[in-house]
Amino acid sequence: xxxxxxxxxxxxxxxxxxxxxxxxxxxxxxxxxxxxxxxxxxxxxxxxxxxxxxxxxxxxxxxxxxxxxxxxxxxxxxxxxxxxxxxxxxxxxxxxxxxxxxxxxxxxxxxxxxxxxxxxxxxxxxxxxxxxxxxxxxxxxxxxxxxxxxxxxxxxxxxxxxxxxxxxxxxxxxxxxxxxxxxxxxxxxxxxxxxxxxxxxxxxxxxxxxxxxxxxxxxxxxxxxxxxxxxxxxxxxxxxxxxxxxxxxxxxxxxxxxxxxxxxxxxxxxxxxxxxxxxxxxxxxxxxxxxxxxxxxxxxxxxxxxxxxxxxxxxxxxxxxxxxxxxxxxxxxxxxxxxxxxxxxxxxxxxxxxxxxxxxxxxxxxxxxxx
Numbered sequence: 462x463x464x465x466x467x468x469x470x471x472x473x474x475x476x477x478x479x480x481x482x483x484x485x486x487x488x489x490x491x492x493x494x495x496x497x498x499x500x501x502x503x504x505x506x507x508x509x510x511x512x513x514x515x516x517x518x519x520x521x522x523x524x525x526x527x528x529x530x531x532x533x534x535x536x537x538x539x540x541x542x543x544x545x546x547x548x549x550x551x552x553x554x555x556x557x558x559x560x561x562x563x564x565x566x567x568x569x570x571x572x573x574x575x576x577x578x579x580x581x582x583x584x585x586x587x588x589x590x591x592x593x594x595x596x597x598x599x600x601x602x603x604x605x606x607x608x609x610x611x612x613x614x615x616x617x618x619x620x621x622x623x624x625x626x627x628x629x630x631x632x633x634x635x636x637x638x639x640x641x642x643x644x645x646x647x648x649x650x651x652x653x654x655x656x657x658x659x660x661x662x663x664x665x666x667x668x669x670x671x672x673x674x675x676x677x678x679x680x681x682x683x684x685x686x687x688x689x690x691x692x693x694x695x696x697x698x699x700x701x702x703x704x705x706x707x708x709x710x711x712x713x714x715x716x717x718x719x720x721x722x723x724x725x726x727x728x729x730x731x732x733x734x735x736x737x738x739x740x741x742x743x744x745x746x747x748x749x750x751x752x753x754x755x756x757x758x759x760x761x762x763x764x765x766x767x768x769x770x771x772x773x774x775x776x777x778x779x780x781x782x783x784x785x786x787x788x789x790x791x792x793x794x795x796x797x798x799x800x801x802x803x804x805x806x807x808x809x810x811x812x813x814x815x816x817x818x819x820x821x822x823x824x825x826x827x828x829x830x831x832x
């Protein structure tokens with residue numbers, strides 16, 4: 462049987478409902494492997510099953526349902542936050558399984574500290590978890606991968622070189638150096654405990670179905686977003702499709718958007734307003750962050766959605782496409798104008814809560830005015 466995949470992508474600046482959408486697909490395909498193909502520990506994908514809630518950052522959004530996760534070489538990981546989340550899941554009665562590709566990039570406390578130091582100077586809107594600095598020093602030739610964590614002596618030498626690199630470029634305060642010392646101890650312990658397995662793509666032969674879970678939205682893509690307020694990743698379907706083509710996996714795409722605009726961080730946001738009439742969500746995970754700032758809101762902008770869809774069509778031509786609109790329970794008087802989207806969708810889904818059980822198909826084979 463030919464292997465199949467579903468690719469979940471956000472159409473905005475993140476926070477669209479990718480976790481909910483991934484969980485829905487995991488419910489439909491319970492024997493899948495959940496694949497992360499961009500980003501890392503900065504994700505915050507909330508899933509609710511019954512009364513159980515979890516924010517997935519270091520594990521895929523199928524974890525509560527018992528599905529394993531796989532981080533490709535396009536991702537990065539931070540052992541400290543990974544171990545913390547692992548312990549939280551264990552306390553919830555979940556036994557998470559995470560596989561890291563050997564070339565999955567390793568974030569260190571040096572990267573985290575440098576990221577936060579730079580953010581105080583430049584205010585690009587970083588989440589302060591070291592991903593930007595991880596990608597930047599990778600470009601400088603200071604490579605650290607998941608495979609390195611299996612070889613402590615070699616890793617120690619690489620960390621010493623990395624320390625020298627950062628101390629040459631940053632004048633950290635005494636408080637920052639104290640934090641660094643404490644965080645390095647946690648980092649070393651997390652590598653010893655190692656709540657993950659390292660596996661290459663041979664593992665994929667065991668699965669007939671894959672759910673590719675996107676990280677940030679397409680409007681934060683490093684090539685198509687508005688620099689410098691972007692993420693250091695391809696947040697389109699590019700990475701996922703290249704992997705599907707490499708292993709002859711058929712695929713279809715699920716695009717996700719809230720019924721209003723959001724942005725957590727600096728940069729342009731079309732139709733931004735502080736007068737948006739939405740019902741408060743008591744479980745909203747996006748709050749003020751010292752590095753990103755306030756969680757910003759906007760009226761829905763169909764032009765931005767069409768841009769994101771057009772950009773992704775460069776990589777995903779002639780494939781089944783679906784649309785998921787979330788958070789409609791927060792706007793009971795709002796009607797999404799699907800005819801303003803310049804894309805043909807095989808199915809449109811609407812969600813009226815943060816529980817994927819309430820995600821439902823409302824239309825099939827919907828054609829836009831411009832299709």
